[in-house]
Structures are given as structure tokens and as C-alpha cells.
Amino acid sequence: MFLARKLVLAHFWVAFAGFLLAIILGEWQMYVRSPLHAWVNNPEHYYRSVTAHGTVMAYVLPTLVAMGFGYAITELSLKQPLIGVRWAWAGFWLVVGGTVIAAGTVASGQASVLYTFYPPMIASAFYYIGVVLVVVGSWIWVALMSVNLRAWRNANPGATVPLAMFGNVTGAYLWAWTSVGAAVEVLVLILPVALGLKDTIDAGLSRVLFSWTLHAVVYFWLMPTYIAFYTIVPRAIGGRLYSDTMGRVAFVLFLVFSMPIGLHHTFADPQVGAGFKFVHAAMTAMVSVPTLLTVFTITASVEIAGRLRGGVGLIGWIKALPWDNPMMLALAFSFVMLGFGGAGGIINMSYQLNESVHNTQWVTGHFHLIFGGAIVIMYFMIAYELWPQLTRCAPLPQGLIKAQLWLWFVGMLVLSMPWHLVGLLGMPRRMAYYDYSDAALHPQAWTVVASTFGGALLVISAILFVYVLARARPVGAAVPPFTFSMTAHPGERTPALLNVFGLWVAMMIGLTVVNYGYPIAQLALLKDTSVPAIRIGGP
Amino acid sequence: MAEERPYAWRNPWFRWSIVSLAVLTVASFLIGFIVLPSAQRDFTTGDFWETICRAAGLPANWGTPPPSGDRAPSTTVILAPAMGVRGAGDAVGRGATIAVQQCSMCHGAQGASEANAPNLAGQYPEVVIKQLLDYKHGARSGSFMQTLARNLSDQNIDDVARYYESLPKARTAPARYDETSAPALVRVGDPLRNIAPCIGCHGGTDHKFGAPWLEGMPKEYLLIQLKEFQTGARRNDSHAQMRNMTRQMTPAEIDQVADFYARREKG
Numbered sequence: 066m067f068l069a070r071k072l073v074l075a076h077f078w079v080a081f082a083g084f085l086l087a088i089i090l091g092e093w094q095m096y097v098r099s100p101l102h103a104w105v106n107n108p109e110h111y112y113r114s115v116t117a118h119g120t121v122m123a124y125v126l127p128t129l130v131a132m133g134f135g136y137a138i139t140e141l142s143l144k145q146p147l148i149g150v151r152w153a154w155a156g157f158w159l160v161v162g163g164t165v166i167a168a169g170t171v172a173s174g175q176a177s178v179l180y181t182f183y184p185p186m187i188a189s190a191f192y193y194i195g196v197v198l199v200v201v202g203s204w205i206w207v208a209l210m211s212v213n214l215r216a217w218r219n220a221n222p223g224a225t226v227p228l229a230m231f232g233n234v235t236g237a238y239l240w241a242w243t244s245v246g247a248a249v250e251v252l253v254l255i256l257p258v259a260l261g262l263k264d265t266i267d268a269g270l271s272r273v274l275f276s277w278t279l280h281a282v283v284y285f286w287l288m289p290t291y292i293a294f295y296t297i298v299p300r301a302i303g304g305r306l307y308s309d310t311m312g313r314v315a316f317v318l319f320l321v322f323s324m325p326i327g328l329h330h331t332f333a334d335p336q337v338g339a340g341f342k343f344v345h346a347a348m349t350a351m352v353s354v355p356t357l358l359t360v361f362t363i364t365a366s367v368e369i370a371g372r373l374r375g376g377v378g379l380i381g382w383i384k385a386l387p388w389d390n391p392m393m394l395a396l397a398f399s400f401v402m403l404g405f406g407g408a409g410g411i412i413n414m415s416y417q418l419n420e421s422v423h424n425t426q427w428v429t430g431h432f433h434l435i436f437g438g439a440i441v442i443m444y445f446m447i448a449y450e451l452w453p454q455l456t457r458c459a460p461l462p463q464g465l466i467k468a469q470l471w472l473w474f475v476g477m478l479v480l481s482m483p484w485h486l487v488g489l490l491g492m493p494r495r496m497a498y499y500d501y502s503d504a505a506l507h508p509q510a511w512t513v514v515a516s517t518f519g520g521a522l523l524v525i526s527a528i529l530f531v532y533v534l535a536r537a538r539p540v541g542a543a544v545p546p547f548t549f550s551m552t553a554h555p556g557e558r559t560p561a562l563l564n565v566f567g568l569w570v571a572m573m574i575g576l577t578v579v580n581y582g583y584p585i586a587q588l589a590l591l592k593d594t595s596v597p598a599i600r601i602g603g604p
Numbered sequence: 605m606a607e608e609r610p611y612a613w614r615n616p617w618f619r620w621s622i623v624s625l626a627v628l629t630v631a632s633f634l635i636g637f638i639v640l641p642s643a644q645r646d647f648t649t650g651d652f653w654e655t656i657c658r659a660a661g662l663p664a665n666w667g668t669p670p671p672s673g674d675r676a677p678s679t680t681v682i683l684a685p686a687m688g689v690r691g692a693g694d695a696v697g698r699g700a701t702i703a704v705q706q707c708s709m710c711h712g713a714q715g716a717s718e719a720n721a722p723n724l725a726g727q728y729p730e731v732v733i734k735q736l737l738d739y740k741h742g743a744r745s746g747s748f749m750q751t752l753a754r755n756l757s758d759q760n761i762d763d764v765a766r767y768y769e770s771l772p773k774a775r776t777a778p779a780r781y782d783e784t785s786a787p788a789l790v791r792v793g794d795p796l797r798n799i800a801p802c803i804g805c806h807g808g809t810d811h812k813f814g815a816p817w818l819e820g821m822p823k824e825y826l827l828i829q830l831k832e833f834q835t836g837a838r839r840n841d842s843h844a845q846m847r848n849m850t851r852q853m854t855p856a857e858i859d860q861v862a863d864f865y866a867r868r869e870k871g
Contacts, residue, residue, distance in 0.1 A: 106781045106791055108801075109809050264685050321625065338661025343636030344629075351628070496795070503796050561610040562617040568610070572625055579629060583660060597683070599812070 069147040076133030087121035092520040099513040108497035112177040119180030127286040132206040142227040159202030167195025175602035184271040187598040190259035210237040229296040235316040236288030246277025265595035269336035270588040276327035284323035290443035299550035301392035304370025306550040311362040313563035315355035322351040325580035349414040391466040398474040406435030427488025430481040438477040458537035469529040476522030483512035678839045687730035691766025699767025720824040726773025729765035731816040743840040774820025797852045823866030
């Protein structure tokens with residue numbers, strides 16, 4: 066039973082088509098900035114490309130993957146037809162329409178403000194309207210996830226929500242509350258200026274509101290990956306999930322702690338008090354807990370697989386693992402990148418250590434490694450796993466998939482490690498141009514060349530990914546039904562509180578009010594804090 | 605076994621979740637607002653309450669302007685977007701009358717100077733307004749211009765600006781900015797010396813409000829202005845933008861940039 070097939074497929078295809086275009090733009094940015102190519106002599110073209118790359122990769126790709134995967138999970142794990150299919154299509158077309166409007170505005174050079182908006186820069190109003198439509202479309206998905214879960218609960222009173230659906234709804238609620246910050250920023254502060262009703266903007270307040278969204282959005286991106294870790298990986302490699310409860314604990318910890326910590330993006334901002342910066346840094350440290358729990362639980366689950374396959378001894382089970390299985394490979398790559406990226410992230414969130422890497426290429430390296438690397442590589446696996454269900458195709462070619470994963474892993478390391486290095490040396494991020502003729506920069510030129518080659522591997526990998534999906538053709542035979550991982554302890558009783566969301570959502574909102582209430586109120590009430598808007602793409 | 609109630613104090617999951625979160629929150633606030641500030645000297649200048657206020661982002665002397673010395677502000681003109689709006693026909697007509705009587709002797713009948721005074725043809729109106737107001741208020745010095753501007757009403761200034769905007773600009777920019785057509789400083793600036801490219805504000809890749817049209821300006825005029833910005837003799841640029849750009853420029857670079865913008869139209 067899988068009725069929402071077309072719906073999920075539409076989400077995935079738009080996501081991956083955008084992804085392919087955006088990754089080519091990313092590689093173009095690396096190439097023209099490297100010593101391999103003469104400078105394009107127009108930084109606006111560079112920033113236009115960065116804006117398109119960021120907007121598609123940060124908003125369109127993960128939102129559509131989360132939505133499509135969410136609809137699939139709803140039917141596959143709850144085993145009931147998706148309620149509200151028409152609404153889901155409406156949400157999808159809102160996202161597509163918003164993407165087209167925003168992308169068209171960016172392409173015309175009217176919105177080169179980067180996806181993080183950066184007031185007082187102000188783009189054409191159409192860009193923000195496009196982004197708002199994407200978000201509104203995703204809110205429909207949030208509502209549908211809630212409605213479907215409620216219907217299932219009514220039909221199955223007292224039953225435990227399957228872990229995949231629990232994680233899925235966690236991600237939906239997280240996104241709903243996360244997107245409020247940027248939504249307020251755009252609707253209340255930016256759009257009136259973009260529409261010409263005002264000429265000044267409170268840039269400090271805008272940045273604080275954006276930070277509300279900016280960090281938790283990362284955990285929204287991450288949610289599909291963690292759901293795959295817990296509910297697909299153990300089954301795919303022939304193991305058992307070590308602990309279903311631990312998965313739920315990780316999910317609710319993300320819900321509570323990923324939200325009220327965004328001020329660690331504003332450590333260098335003078336408008337935010339040092340006390341709040343510390344509180345947010347301390348709570349950012351807390352989000353490493355669910356990640357460490359996950360790494361432990363999934364490693365334990367993998368060990369079960371190794372031992373079931375006859376592995377013995379302290380490390381013998383590692384050798385016994387199914388290394389020729391693409392899922393095993395993807396998980397290992399994802400964990401390696403998660404390890405490096407996570408360690409780098411702990412440096413970013415430390416109030417003092419951040420000083421040395423703030424606004425350098427280190428940060429670019431960090432988020433490419435952890436999002437583009439650890440998270441997106443599992444998006445690939447989600448697509449590969451679901452594809453036979455979605456297209457009724459024969460099993461996908463394992464050799465090509467493994468090649469694609471290897472290229473992605475190596476490419477991402479070659480791309481992002483040089484960025485980390487030069488970031489420590491002080492190379493700023495968001496630079497359109499490097500003067501390699503300068504004696505101070507010349508020795509670092511090779512790093513940009515290295516990153517360009519890393520990016521080229523990623524482009525090849527992305528093309529391979531889309532090729533594998535595109536060449537899948539339906540076969541007559543019925544595909545075996547989709548299953549999620551079984552737990553190692555099937556009789557395990559789920560604590561009642563880990564089967565509901567009320568307390569965790571209340572904590573998320575409460576902690577946001579405590580951590581953000583005063584800074585936002587203070588900035589909103591201060592007079593004379595607005596600065597002249599700088600219109601981008603004007604005459 | 606009785607059904608476990610999720611939202612009950614007796615449920616240990618519920619109890620421990622709330623207590624741990626409360627403890628964590630209170631502890632981080634205590635450390636962030638009391639312990640750390642009292643360990644940092646610059647946070648402990650005031651009393652206990654003042655320390656907490658500073659940690660919350662509320663300096664005690666909020667609103668007291670920093671000591672500015674005895675120098676007057678470099679400019680009092682606030683650039684308003686309305687200054688940049690194209691003028692109506694009657695404003696252009698009034699402006700033309702004033703310009704013919706008072707400006708054309710130096711700035712040329714059609715706004716293009718033969719006397720090393722800046723070209724005004726096609727100049728952005730907000731630029732003309734700001735400079736005239738700065739002359740009028742003494743923020744920019746020049747014996748002729750200060751005298752003339754003093755006698756112009758704000759309406760007159762506005763009209764003159766509309767008139768000059770209506771004249772055709774001198775256009776000398778290359779079809780494409782590249783290594784062969786423009787000096788590096790014009791195209792890309794020098795990031796390591798914090799010098800932004802000229803074309804980032806003065807047209808080329810972007811035009812920033814209040815930045816003048818430079819193409820076809822007399823070279824001598826550009827040289828004097830760049831040198832005066834460099835020495836600080838001229839200081840009516842908002843936020844010291846041009847003083848910061850020129851501070852690290854060498855005499856050769858100043859000459860090169862002035863030469864580039866002073867090129868005459870081809871043909």
C-alpha cells in the first residue's frame with residue numbers, strides 16, 4: 066500500500082532537479098574565484114550565483130525532501146492512506162511556485178542578498194514573497210502530518226506511534242516553530258521596506274529574528290537523515306535497532322534544544338547582550354547530546370548487524386559488516402563527516418573559540434561538511450531506498466550507487482577541508498574575489514584550486530545520482546513491501562511521554578520565550594535603531 | 605498494570621524532564637549573568653544590578669553620546685530617497701534659470717566644464733543637493749561655492765539638481781571592465797588594504813545612493829578631491845567613506861584612477 070506515490074515522487078524530482086542546478090552554480094563559484102580562471106570582473110554575478118545556490122540548497126532541497134519523505138513515512142509506517150492529498154498537492158505547488166518566483170528574481174539580478182537576507186540589504190519584494198510561499202507550502206505539510214497522526218491515534222487508541230512517524234512529526238513541529246522567526250523578520254521588517262513603504266530597517270532586530278530560524282533550520286534539515294539512521298539503516302544492513310526509546314529521546318531533545326540557541330550566530334553582533342550569548346552557547350552544547358546518543362545507538366545497532374553476520378571479538382564485528390552494501394558505506398561516510406563537522410561545530414558555538422573562526426571560510430567548510438556531507442548523503446540513500454516503491458522499478462545498480470557515494474564523500478572532504486584550513490588562517494567568507502598577486506594570499510591559492518576539484522567531484526556525483534534515479538524504469542513484477550528497522554528488544558515498552566508531543570513542544574516554546582523574549586523585546590522597543598536600506602539591483 | 609499517564613508529576617519522565625530543564629536554564633543564566641560578568645573587569649564597573657543589565661545588553665550609559673572632541677560633524681545632510689526622484693518639468697525649468705545665471709560660468713552651459721570645475725551634466729540629483737547643502741552649511745569649503753550656496757534656498761537647490769539631472773551624462777566607461785580596460789583599483793579595489801573597487805559605488809557594477817557620476821570629470825578636479833580626502837582637508841563624506849578609501853592609495857594610484865575617470869568621450 067503506497068497511494069501517495071506520485072506526490073512523493075513530485076517532491077523528490079523538484080528537489081533533485083533544483084539540487085543539480087544549484088550544485089553546478091556552486092562549482093562555477095569555486096572555479097571563477099580560483100586561480101584557474103581570470104576574475105569575472107563583476108562581483109554581482111558571483112553573489113547572484115551564491116544567492117541562488119544558497120536559496121535552493123538551504124530552503125528548497127531540504128524542505129521538499131522532508132515533505133516528500135514525511136508523506137511517504139505517513140503511509141508506510143502508519144499503514145493508512147494519506148489524509149489530505151489535495152492539500153498536500155496545494156502545498157507542493159506553493160513550494161514550486163515560490164521557488165520559481167524567487168529563482169526568477171535572483172536570476173534577473175534583483176535579489177543578490179544571499180539566502181540569509183542580510184538586512185540592511187534589501188532585494189526585490191518578489192524574492193521574499195517567493196521564499197514566503199515556499200515556507201507557507203511547507204506549513205501545509207506540518208498541518209497534514211499532525212492531522213494524519215491524530216487520525217491514526219483515533220483509529221489505534223493507546224498504541225505507540227512508530228518511531229519513523231514520531232521523528233517525522235518532531236521535524237514538522239520543529240520546522241513550524243523554527244520558521245516563525247524568519248517569517249516575522251520578512252513580513253514585519255523586510256517586506257515593508259522591499260515594497261517601498263519604508264526606507265529604513267532595524268538591521269539588529271532583523272538579525273536576531275533570523276538567528277531564531279537560522280540554527281534550528283539545520284536540525285530540520287537533519288531530521289530526515291536521523292530518521293533514516295534509526296529506522297532504515299539497521300534494516301538495510303541486516304541488523305536491529307539497538308534502542309527505539311533512545312531514538313525518541315534524541316528526537317525530543319532536538320525539539321527542545323535546537324530552537325532557542327540561535328544567538329550563537331550573533332557572537333560578533335553588538336546589539337545582543339553577552340549574558341544571552343553565553344546562555345545560547347551553553348544550550349547549543351546541549352544539542353550535541355542527541356547527536357552523541359544517536360552515534361552511540363546506531364553504532365550499537367551496526368554492531369548487532371556485524372555480530373549477526375558472524376563477527377566476533379572487540380573489532381572483528383567491524384570486518385564482518387556488509388561493506389559492499391551502499392547503505393553501510395553511506396552510513397560510514399556520513400558518520401565520518403558528522404564527526405569532523407560536529408567537532409568543528411563545537412568550536413563555532415564556543416563563545417571564545419568562535420572569535421578565531423567567525424566569518425571565515427572555516428564556517429563555509431563547517432556547514433558544507435555537515436549539511437552537504439553528513440546530511441545530504443543520507444538524502445541520497447532515502448531516495449535510493451524509496452525509489453523501488455515510488456517507481457516500481459527493479460533494484461537500482463549497486464555499483465553506480467557506491468561510486469556515487471565515494472565521489473560525494475571524497476569530493477566533500479576535498480572541498481571543505483581546505484576551507485577549514487584557510488579559515489584558521491583568516492580567509493574571510495563571502496568574498497567574490499581574491500587577489501592572488503598579493504604576497505599574503507599567494508601561498509593560499511592552492512587551497513582554492515583544491516576546493517574547485519573537490520567541487521568537480523561533487524558535480525559528477527550529483528549527475529550520477531540523478532542519472533541512477535532517472536534511468537529507473539517500472540518493471541511488471543510487484544516490488545516487496547517497504548519495511549522499517551526492527552528493534553533489538555521488540556517487547557520494549559515505550560514511556561508514555563515519548564509517545565506524545567505536548568510537553569516537548571511546550572518546553573520548546575517556553576525555552577524560546579526565556580532565551581529570546583528579552584533580546585527581541587528590548588530591540589523592538591529601542592528607538593532610533595533603524596538604518597537606511599541598501600537596495601540591491603536598483604538603478 | 606495501570607496505564608501510565610504522561611502528564612503527571614508522578615511520572616518520573618515528566619518530573620525529571622521539567623526539573624532538569626529548569627536546573628539547566630537557571631544555571632546557565634546564573635553563570636551568564638552573574639558569575640562570568642563578575643569575573644570580567646569591564647563588566648564590574650558598576651553595582652550588581654548594573655552588571656546584570658550589561659550582560660543583558662543594556663549599557664548603563666545608554667543614550668549618552670560618546671565624547672566627540674571639538675570637531676564639528678563631517679556632514680549634517682541626511683540622504684533621503686526623495687532626493688533621488690526625477691523632477692517635474694517646472695522644477696527643471698526653474699533650475700535651468702538659476703543654473704544659467706549662477707553656475708554655467710564654471711560648470712559649462714550644458715553642465716560640462718572646460719574650467720576644471722566638475723561636470724554636472726546628468727549628475728544624480730541627490731549628489732548635487734548634498735554638496736550644495738554641505739557648502740551652504742560649511743561642511744565643504746570652497747570660496748566661490750560657499751558664497752553661492754549660501755544664497756540658494758532649499759527649493760532653489762532642489763530645482764538646480766533636477767535641471768542638471770535632465771542633461772545627458774558624459775559616458776566614457778569601457779564596454780566591459782576587464783584587465784585591459786580599467787585599472788585594478790577601479791575594477792576590484794584592493795581587499796587586503798580595505799580599498800573597495802570604484803565601480804562598486806560609482807556605477808559599473810553598482811551605484812550607491814549619494815555616490816556621484818564620475819565619468820568624464822576633469823582630471824585636475826578628481827586629483828584635488830582624492831588628495832583632499834586623503835589628507836582629511838575634505839571631510840564631508842558620510843561615514844568617512846572616501847577618506848577611508850583614499851587613505852592607503854599611493855600618489856601613482858590616485859593619478860591612475862583620476863586619469864581613468866577623466867577620459868574624454870571617444871569620437
